[in-house]
Amino acid sequence: MGTDHPDTDHPDIDHPEIDRTLLATYVEDHVAGATAVISRLERLSRVEEIGDMREPLGRLAAELREERATHMATARDLELSLSRLKRVGAVLGEHVARLKPNGRVGGRSPMSLVLELEIIRSGLEGKRMGWVTLREHADALELDVARLEHFITRSRDQADRVEHLAARARERAFAPHLGTTSADD
Template sequence: MHPFTSSRPDLLAIYLNDHLTGATAGLERARHLQRTAEGSELGTALGPVVAEIAEDRESLLEIMRDLGVPVRRYRAGVGWAAEKAGRLKGNGRLLRRSPLSSVLELEALRLGVEGKAAGWQTLRRLAAGDPRLDARRLDDLLERARRQRDVIEEWRIRRAGQVLRQE
């Protein structure tokens, strides 16, 4: 039997709620980065990515609903709070934003998109044995995550070069 042909509902519920926690934190991180980069090329490039990340979170909620997985609202709240707390890290500046902040935020956003893609891939494998999961939709979500990763990575490399290069 294929390892993904059946699922344990209790573990699947935990898994999907963990991904919802990450999706909530990732969306907040993406929105924050877009706001801080507003009016710049980075802010413009992030606009469509942030909109898609919001849509992806909604897609996850719809998939959870289709599977009958209850949303643990407190877990989503934890993701929101964790993202806010993550902004309190030292960045070499006391009162204003460090140029390094956007590099680190892009790296965190990239990791979030990679985690989201891993979740979509897991669900895609489960779709083979669960008619409640739409394989085509999951393929589309995976492709979108790859495009998001590419945009974020392009800007991460660009910003890291600008910030860390000694000229």
């Protein structure tokens, strides 16, 4: 067939070598992202105003802490070095993001929870894609495919749970009878 690499037609050839520096950066970025989302979830789970949403958000934070630990253990197993600096920067960035105006002189806006849940939902999608990427390279990295599939499925479930909470938050935020006001008032 006129290919430069006659072995490319064989499915059992070795995978190309993975760039360990790029892999370390990739895993490090996912760990930092998880750290920021966990920080936001932990804070939200202590906000009295969100009532019965506090418990599921606290549970989700615990799940993400477990997954972050798995990422870090995977990095150790692959002999990748992860910088603590990115995780600290992620938490600081998450804290700075809280300083944005919310349209209220005092207290939380009903929209704050909606926006925060949207941010969390985006983070969960990014996390899922991180597990997908590792699964795509599982053979080359000698990673457990079943474990990665578990985390991919779990990420979808987590995103669905957050979307359910976000739908409730949107309903509350835009309901005039619950005390929201428009920016025109």
